[in-house]
Amino acid sequence: MSDFERPPLTSLITQAQDDINGRLPGADSRLRRSVLGVFAKVWAGLIHGVYGFLAWLAQQLLPDTATGEWLARWASIWGLTRKAATSAAGAITVSGTITSVVPAGTQLQRSDGALFVTGAEVTLAGVTAVVQVTAVVAGAGGITTTGSSLTFVSPVAGVSSSATVNTPGIAAGTDEESDEALRGRLLARIxxxxxxxxxxxxxxWALEVAGVTRAWVYPRHSGAGTVGLTFVMDGREDIIxxxxxxxxxxxHVEALMPVTPELLCFAPIPDAIAMTIALTPNTDPVKAAVLAQLEDLFSREAIPAGTISLNKINEAISLAEGETDHTLTIPAAPVVSATGHIARLGTVTWA
Incomplete structure (x- = not known):
């Protein structure tokens, strides 16, 4: 953090009043309806705004506190760019009469108004057909669960007005990289x-790919000349x-890495960690707060071949708003993940 401190407005008003009184003998800018008092407050307000700009600027002058466009400019000096948002995509099932055509570029909408556009033109060979769609607006907001209903914005001849999202849903949409994430990559690069x-x-290199939030590397993973790489996508409901x-x-990585090693990239195997907690007070809001704290703990501490201590689990539960006491009976030992495995919060039983 910068050592620059922005003076409070009240102090600037007092300083302006003192300056006026000192330069105009006999004047009193502190009188309630004094014109000089109005001047003092106006000048102090203007200077307070200047100090505000200086305080903001002080944050932008160093990469560890910069934000927004300034942070992006710092990152560009080290060859990094902010990861752009990506559009969610997936398949839907439409129904209608045989030989009906769903043209490319046809728009559908979700109940909340989110728009999706079809890919290649599809002709119904039967009463149903699978159509690929992509969210119009990039970002995680386009992610849509399996079984959800989409409606054609404009009618398509011979095709039902609604369609159903197929498994595994309209997925893989990611928001633009946050300042926090970009700053983390920049500091790591420096x-x-x-x-x-x-x-x-x-x-x-792995973290440069849209959606990748954490990655782990294992030199000589399967012998000399091999590099193991695994990663997760924390911005999704399923991070695997x-x-x-x-x-x-x-x-992406193979385009940047040396030509001699062999890259072995794989998804970590999730291990659901069941828990049994006796909670006081045992209310729904407190349970929800505990679950949120535990999810946050696992997102921060769970790594392949890592360990999460019972102390940290108990601490996370204690941090939940409204919790006054608890007893954790399961797990009874630290959570230890095997190589290539990552711990995830499983079913929580409230004793």
């Missing part, structure tokens, strides 16, 4: 300069990457 294929390099995600990371 602290770990590229070394032609070091462990830190592989992690940095899909085959398409793995393919995207492999394509």
């Amino acid at each position: 602290r770990n300069p590229p070394q032609g294929g070091s462990k830190a390099d592989y992690e940095a 990457p899909t085959e398409d995600d793995i393919a995207a990371v492999v394509a």
